[in-house]
Amino acid sequence: MEAKRFTLNKKTWIILLVMIAIGVVSLLYGALAGPGIKRMAANLLLNNYYFLSLGLIGLFFITAHAVSESGWHTSVQRIAEAMSSFIPIGGVLLLVFFLSGGLHLLYEWTNTEQLDEVLQGKTPYLNEPFFYIRTLVFLAGWSILAYFIRKTSLQLDIDGERKYFNRLRVLSAVFLVFYALSSVISSWDWLMSIDAHWYSTLYGWYVFSSMLAAGIAMLIILLYVLMKMGYMEHVNTEHIHDLGIYLFGFSIFWAYLWFSQYMLIWYANIPEETVYFYDRHLHFSGVFYINLILCFVVPFLALMTRNSKRSFTILIPVSVLVVIGHWFDLYLLIMPGTIGGEASGFGLVEIGTTIGFLGLFALVSFLTLAKAPLAPYKHPFYKESLDYHTHY
Amino acid sequence: MYVSPIREPLVRGGKTYSQITKDILAPMAGRPSVYWYIGISLSVAALLFGAWAIYMTVYVGIGTWGLNKTIGWAWDITNFVWWVGIGHAGTFISAILLLFRQRWRTSINRSAEAMTLIAIMCAGFFPLIHMGRILLGFFIFPYPNTRSLWVNFNSPLLWDVFAITTYFLVSLIFWYVGLIPDIATVRDKAKSKIRKAIYKFLSFGWTGSVRQWTRHETVSLILAGLAAPLVLSVHTIVSFDFATSVIPGWHTTIFPPYFVSGAVFSGFAMVLTLLIVARKALNLEEYITKIHIESMTKVIILTGSIVGIAYITEFFIAWYSGVEYEQYAFLNRAFGPYAWAYWIMMTCNVITPQLFWIKKIRTNMLVVFIISIFVNIGMWFERFVIIVTSLHRDYLPSSWAMYKPTITEVGLYVGTFGLFFTLFLLFIRAFPVVAIAEIKTVLKASTDKPMQQDHE
Amino acid sequence: MNKYLTAYYNDEEDLLEGLNKIQSEGIKVTDVLTPFPVHGLDKVIGLRRSRxxxxxxxxxxxxxxxxxxxxxxxxxxxxxxxxxxxxxxxxxxxxxxxxxxxxxxxxxxxxxxxxxxNNLGPGSKNIIYDERITDDRFLILISLEDKADDQIKEVETVLENAGALGITLKV
Incomplete structure (x- = not known):
């Protein structure tokens, strides 16, 4: 039984295009008038990184489940695939951003004439040619693997051949190995090197955990939107429950890594390290606590009971708050090092750019969803996902 | 519940429910085999060696150890961390794999949990003996005393006390709650009166009624939900012992998740080492199948790779930080006087587990067994490298020193092995090593031959 | 419970099927004893989710x-x-x-x-109805406190029709 095909209706098209237009307009406003080009560039980096990472989490979702031979995920696999289709687009945008001056504008270490002793020591790693090589390798690797994983997954729809199932598993393993290294290194390159003097070994995993929680929340929101439009009828309460557990669990996991990093730096109290949190606490104390509340306190308290994980009435508001919360997490990672405490703010540029990227992300995802049935109904595990119960 | 036909069965041999009961209870029945007697003799001998070492430490003093002013922690804390790490597999299997709905865990969780409990006992012993006056061990708990002084809640060593104690107590009830229905099975199958009375007492009056089962399932799930973050917290707090300091090589933010991953890595290695022998010796090959072993090797690949990435990250960031002491600490690890330990660790932990990518290797029981031993050795050296090489050359070259273990310290370590195997061998005789009731729940969905009914 | 009836099944699927039949006849099953948790049984018996x-x-x-x-x-x-x-x-x-x-x-x-x-604990005096329920038997218990003799016969026939084995009356 082939699942219902998705078609993007006119109204949604228009809404998404308007959202993208708002993004473009607020970027222009940011660049030409008002807050200035640096703040606009920082926003561009933030949103570009955020939505690119959400795409990657989509791919991570598919591949991790494929490798662990889980069954239930197949019911929402197509949504995760749709999210992953943003990877090449986000990748190109990021590359264009760096090449068109974003790199020089935001990253202190590119200013090679005025490097202090510490930063001079880092030039074997932090130099432009090597930076671009790494960026290219990551973006190309992700895009190519995303393409082949999607292709194999669609081939599985034709007759559910074992060959494609095995190939999907092999490709997934390849992606996971590549992603394990590239997600860490790319977060050093694109985010940690903003505060070029500062370093933390946990940084890469911390950023990953943040994006993971946000990615699951985005997946839940997309699922909700599709169900509201009358699609995804094969998804039942059990699947929603499982996604709710993920959101709950990964939010706790994020808090765990946040605490580990913060506590160790606070406790050892080495000036070179504490300066990072000192600045964030001094100039961004509001965002600092909003971030913790939205990313941990809200999902932890709201999703504790079984019923709240099973109904959209609680799950959706929480997901939206978590997506916003991790946006603020990135805000805290990027803004202090690029535009600093005095010049940064939260206004039209921030909101507009985010709306624009959200529109683009949704549009790309929806267009991908329209290309194939909404469920991999010939996947060997698809039938399993229709018949199971969550006991917790 | 529908299960895809392409999945491999978890129970082989077309078992019926009563056959399962019989097979799993078999190792407990009758007289123990010759091998069991040999095993327990060796274990008790090791335990006696340990007792001698405790006597030496307490009677003569901590001077019988190889520690010196520069290297204040070495062998004992290495063993402590190593045993705690081994104690991570059991609860990981029962809690986290349950939440991730991995059904292969049902055959191995019981023995892994027992192993966890014993390993925590072995681990807890080392900090206690390191205090020198083991009889004053209760000082570590906050209690109103005549000095009106409390413990230092700012100290990670105290957090350890709470973490290890909680972990032991929660693992204990988690294990026992799961064991109650199986003890009832032993009770109902027991022939002799004394045996029946003992197991009746231990079974807490289990009747198997539907009310009991529903609550049993609920309580198991909630305990799993509580135990899952608890597993993460224990080795996290152990890593805080090092990472909260300002010692190069110790103070690094990646330690918490990296220690947890390493702990699960070494724990699974120990489970593999034990179960590959146990499944043969106890005739449980149809329950602990190659699929179970393979699944465990996959967990080893995952956690081993995370550990590998953490090694590389630490090394890279030490260079990237631009701090000369950090840089020196890591160069000293790799090329200093303890380089041999570092390269043993690298080979055993980073390279050997990657061999499991090859299907031929991970389905060959002998090779898996050997690799699991390598991982155990590698993880011991990891702790040794972290502790000793970071300490032995500090900021003042005049106080640089080397460390060599003494016979007393070796005795303490061998003694914990004695304790571990003695208790494990007793466990095999006293309780069913596989969760009987749990394995019956997966039987229908996952057997190689449809079950024949034996109507009697 | 002084007067009750026991019967058993050898398979959990037969048990669920049989229970549905018995309950549809209006007979209240007091308890079911099983060697492992049978999913869906709590709903058949009408238990609420544990709190x-x-x-x-x-x-x-x-x-x-x-x-x-x-x-x-x-x-x-x-x-x-x-x-x-x-x-x-x-x-x-x-x-x-x-x-x-x-x-x-x-x-x-x-x-x-x-x-x-659950009334569990060291020294608990719970009655063990059948020693094979921890092995391979699925036992059902029906209380007959308020039933007359002819009604008991009726219950027994229903059980027989529902495929239950070893129907025994215990007083």
Whole structure:
């Protein structure tokens, strides 16, 4: 039984295009008038990184489940695939951003004439040619693997051949190995090197955990939107429950890594390290606590009971708050090092750019969803996902 | 519940429910085999060696150890961390794999949990003996005393006390709650009166009624939900012992998740080492199948790779930080006087587990067994490298020193092995090593031959 | 329960099927004893979802409060001592012990609640109806306290039709 095909209706098209237009307009406003080009560039980096990472989490979702031979995920696999289709687009945008001056504008270490002793020591790693090589390798690797994983997954729809199932598993393993290294290194390159003097070994995993929680929340929101439009009828309460557990669990996991990093730096109290949190606490104390509340306190308290994980009435508001919360997490990672405490703010540029990227992300995802049935109904595990119960 | 036909069965041999009961209870029945007697003799001998070492430490003093002013922690804390790490597999299997709905865990969780409990006992012993006056061990708990002084809640060593104690107590009830229905099975199958009375007492009056089962399932799930973050917290707090300091090589933010991953890595290695022998010796090959072993090797690949990435990250960031002491600490690890330990660790932990990518290797029981031993050795050296090489050359070259273990310290370590195997061998005789009731729940969905009914 | 009837099945699927038949005849099944948890059985018998999780929550909340405020009290009121340049009210330092206390109390609260609720414990005097229910038998119990003799016959026929084996009357 082939699942219902998705078609993007006119109204949604228009809404998404308007959202993208708002993004473009607020970027222009940011660049030409008002807050200035640096703040606009920082926003561009933030949103570009955020939505690119959400795409990657989509791919991570598919591949991790494929490798662990889980069954239930197949019911929402197509949504995760749709999210992953943003990877090449986000990748190109990021590359264009760096090449068109974003790199020089935001990253202190590119200013090679005025490097202090510490930063001079880092030039074997932090130099432009090597930076671009790494960026290219990551973006190309992700895009190519995303393409082949999607292709194999669609081939599985034709007759559910074992060959494609095995190939999907092999490709997934390849992606996971590549992603394990590239997600860490790319977060050093694109985010940690903003505060070029500062370093933390946990940084890469911390950023990953943040994006993971946000990615699951985005997946839940997309699922909700599709169900509201009358699609995804094969998804039942059990699947929603499982996604709710993920959101709950990964939010706790994020808090765990946040605490580990913060506590160790606070406790050892080495000036070179504490300066990072000192600045964030001094100039961004509001965002600092909003971030913790939205990313941990809200999902932890709201999703504790079984019923709240099973109904959209609680799950959706929480997901939206978590997506916003991790946006603020990135805000805290990027803004202090690029535009600093005095010049940064939260206004039209921030909101507009985010709306624009959200529109683009949704549009790309929806267009991908329209290309194939909404469920991999010939996947060997698809039938399993229709018949199971969550006991917790 | 529908299960895809392409999945491999978890129970082989077309078992019926009563056959399962019989097979799993078999190792407990009758007289123990010759091998069991040999095993327990060796274990008790090791335990006696340990007792001698405790006597030496307490009677003569901590001077019988190889520690010196520069290297204040070495062998004992290495063993402590190593045993705690081994104690991570059991609860990981029962809690986290349950939440991730991995059904292969049902055959191995019981023995892994027992192993966890014993390993925590072995681990807890080392900090206690390191205090020198083991009889004053209760000082570590906050209690109103005549000095009106409390413990230092700012100290990670105290957090350890709470973490290890909680972990032991929660693992204990988690294990026992799961064991109650199986003890009832032993009770109902027991022939002799004394045996029946003992197991009746231990079974807490289990009747198997539907009310009991529903609550049993609920309580198991909630305990799993509580135990899952608890597993993460224990080795996290152990890593805080090092990472909260300002010692190069110790103070690094990646330690918490990296220690947890390493702990699960070494724990699974120990489970593999034990179960590959146990499944043969106890005739449980149809329950602990190659699929179970393979699944465990996959967990080893995952956690081993995370550990590998953490090694590389630490090394890279030490260079990237631009701090000369950090840089020196890591160069000293790799090329200093303890380089041999570092390269043993690298080979055993980073390279050997990657061999499991090859299907031929991970389905060959002998090779898996050997690799699991390598991982155990590698993880011991990891702790040794972290502790000793970071300490032995500090900021003042005049106080640089080397460390060599003494016979007393070796005795303490061998003694914990004695304790571990003695208790494990007793466990095999006293309780069913596989969760009987749990394995019956997966039987229908996952057997190689449809079950024949034996109507009697 | 002084007067009751037992019967058994050898397979959980037969059991569920049989139970549906028996209950549709209007006979109330008092209890079912099984060697392992049979999914869907609680619904057939009409049990509500267990509320044990509430107790775990209370235990956890209590552990959090006790753990946190005890440390805070010791370090700010009872015996403030400066350690390693940390403030007296050092919130990050209190987190590990607070967390462990929360887990410890939650786990023990729920296990004790479970044991008491289930009437389990050392020396418990629960009746063991059939020694094979921990092996391979699925036993059903039907209380006959308020039934007359002819009604009992009726129940027995229903059970027989529902495929139950070894129907025995115990007085």
């Amino acid at each position: 044990l999780s509430v107790i775990a929550f209370i235990g956890g909340a209590l552990g959090t409060l006790i753990g946190f405020f005890f440390q805070a009290w010791v370090f700010t009121v009872d015996y403030p001592l400066a350690f390693g340049g940390k403030p007296f009210f050092a919130v990050p330092s209190f987190m590990p012990v607070t967390f462990e206390m929360a887990v410890l109390l939650a786990a023990y609260a729920i296990v004790f609640a479970y044991l008491i609720h």
